[in-house]
Amino acid sequence: QSALTQPASVSGSPGQSITISCTGTSSDVGSYNLVSWYQQHPGKAPKLLIYEVSKRPSGVSNRFSGSKSGKMASLTISGLQAEDEADYYCCSYAGSSTFVVFGGGTKLTVL
Amino acid sequence: QLQLQESGPGLVKPSETLSLTCTVSGGSIRSRNYYWGWIRQPPGKGLELIGSIYYSGSTYYSPSLKSRVTISVDTSKNQFSLKLTSVTAADTAVYYCARHVDYAYYFDYWGQGTLVTVSS
Numbered sequence: 257q258s259a260l261t262q263p264a265s266v267s268g269s270p271g272q273s274i275t276i277s278c279t280g281t282s283s284d285v286g287s288y289n290l291v292s293w294y295q296q297h298p299g300k301a302p303k304l305l306i307y308e309v310s311k312r313p314s315g316v317s318n319r320f321s322g323s324k325s326g327k328m329a330s331l332t333i334s335g336l337q338a339e340d341e342a343d344y345y346c347c348s349y350a351g352s353s354t355f356v357v358f359g360g361g362t363k364l365t366v367l
Numbered sequence: 368q369l370q371l372q373e374s375g376p377g378l379v380k381p382s383e384t385l386s387l388t389c390t391v392s393g394g395s396i397r398s399r400n401y402y403w404g405w406i407r408q409p410p411g412k413g414l415e416l417i418g419s420i421y422y423s424g425s426t427y428y429s430p431s432l433k434s435r436v437t438i439s440v441d442t443s444k445n446q447f448s449l450k451l452t453s454v455t456a457a458d459t460a461v462y463y464c465a466r467h468v469d470y471a472y473y474f475d476y477w478g479q480g481t482l483v484t485v486s487s
Contacts, residue, residue, distance in 0.1 A: 292473035294414075301463055301480050302414065307473035345414055349472040355427050356472050358414040 259357030267365040273334040276362045278346030286327035290349035293331045297342045341366045369394040371478035385451040389464030396445045397422045400469045405449045407460040454485045
């Protein structure tokens, strides 16, 4: 069982927006603005999409955005495209003992 | 452009030691403010941080794996390595090396990953 809870799957049609939630605790998501999100296509390494809750690395589309409220972080993908079909993982700093924890991953299907 | 590449045996016998090396190119492993980590992903499952190391040798290990893990760094070769002892089938996974930013704890560069299977 993963430390952060994500829905197993979400789906949406091209052009729509979807949101993936990531629920943690007061020891991780709730205490630090250090949530990151990763996209992973089959057989590929994860790719950083969002860091520090809402910042985008250079080169990442502005269709990807992140936010946080309390113990829950969210990743929103707007203007869904076929290439967005992938697995998405959240990650949060969880203190010096645990370091970081990941979510179990969410499979996004573009209908 | 920073690149990371994992190398090592793809098959390890139960109870033996898994050893992997990550070679960093396009940048120095001595860069300040970056840790170098190992993350694994069992087939069809999620990601798990194994541990990380700073170029000075300071390490962090996952509490669940700490008794079996050693991560070391060779700055002269721009490499860092993972040793996981007493492996079982549960250690079968794709192993990734990655760079993460100190104090921000996100992984910005990843290797392509290498599948390690534990089987006799």
